[in-house]
Amino acid sequence: xxxxxxxxSMDCAEGRAANLPCNHSxxxxxxYVYWYRQxxxxxxxxxxxxxxxxxxxxxASLIITEDRKSSTLILPHATLRDxxxxxxxxxxxxxxxxxxxxxxxxxVLA
Amino acid sequence: xxxxxxxxxxxxxxxxQNVTLSCEQNLNHDAMYWYxxxxxxxxxxxxxxxxxNDFQKGDIAEGYSVSREKKESFPLTVTSAQKNPTAFxxxxxxxxxxxxxDTQYFGPGTRLTVL
Numbered sequence: 446x447x448x449x450x451x452x453x454s455m456d457c458a459e460g461r462a463a464n465l466p467c468n469h470s471x472x473x474x475x476x477y478v479y480w481y482r483q484x485x486x487x488x489x490x491x492x493x494x495x496x497x498x499x500x501x502x503x504x505a506s507l508i509i510t511e512d513r514k515s516s517t518l519i520l521p522h523a524t525l526r527d528x529x530x531x532x533x534x535x536x537x538x539x540x541x542x543x544x545x546x547x548x549x550x551x552x553v554l555a
Numbered sequence: 556x557x558x559x560x561x562x563x564x565x566x567x568x569x570x571x572q573n574v575t576l577s578c579e580q581n582l583n584h585d586a587m588y589w590y591x592x593x594x595x596x597x598x599x600x601x602x603x604x605x606x607x608n609d610f611q612k613g614d615i616a617e618g619y620s621v622s623r624e625k626k627e628s629f630p631l632t633v634t635s636a637q638k639n640p641t642a643f644x645x646x647x648x649x650x651x652x653x654x655x656x657d658t659q660y661f662g663p664g665t666r667l668t669v670l
Contacts, residue, residue: 479658486643486664486666487663487664488559488561488645488647488661488662488663488664489598489645489661490661491658491659491660494658532597539657541586541588541603541605541649541657541659542600543598543600543659544597545590545597545598545599546597547595547596547597548597
């Protein structure tokens with residue numbers, strides 16, 4: 446499974462877009478990129494996932510580079526409630542295997 | 556409301572005692588998972604079950620046991636053989652175990668403290 450690397454922490458001003466990068470340079474063609482977030486002492490919450498194309502839902506957008514070696518999660522208008530640890534995970538299609546790293550701690554500032 | 560419930564939210568036990576953590580889902584999901592999370596760390600897989608009456612060890616199964624007698628329930632027992640059981644335990648489920656892309660949904664977690 447591909448390993449992902451993320452910055453340890455980031456700050457973002459409330460109301461601004463939060464752009465969280467993830468590097469997955471060894472990802473294979475059938476590995477999906479998943480994003481979750483975890484607010485302190487709660488279970489991880491699914492945000493979005495994608496394979497090749499950019500994806501958008503009500504929570505966020507996912508931009509995957511053409512070579513699939515990196516991706517960016519975009520929270521378009523960050524609020525204080527978006528303060529959390531964000532995990533980027535590469536998941537092999539058809540398997541259960543989620544390998545969680547330590548994620549990016551995003552702090553949204555008032 | 557469909558979802559995953561874990562109980563209790565906080566659990567304390569004395570050293571040397573076994574303790575069982577509950578995980579129930581009403582999503583009609585086939586597969587269920589148990590993870591452990593230590594402070595400042597990511598999640599590590601303990602056990603998983605793809606169907607009733609079947610389960611597999613994950614990366615850190617030593618000192619833990621599970622059962623899957625019903626589709627909606629996947630209890631985890633932390634035995635006295637687990638050397639460092641104090642942690643945050645998370646249960647998750649997916650609709651099927653082998654679909655093309657299957658999102659895992661997590662419960663709220665149980666924080667276990669060994670005194």
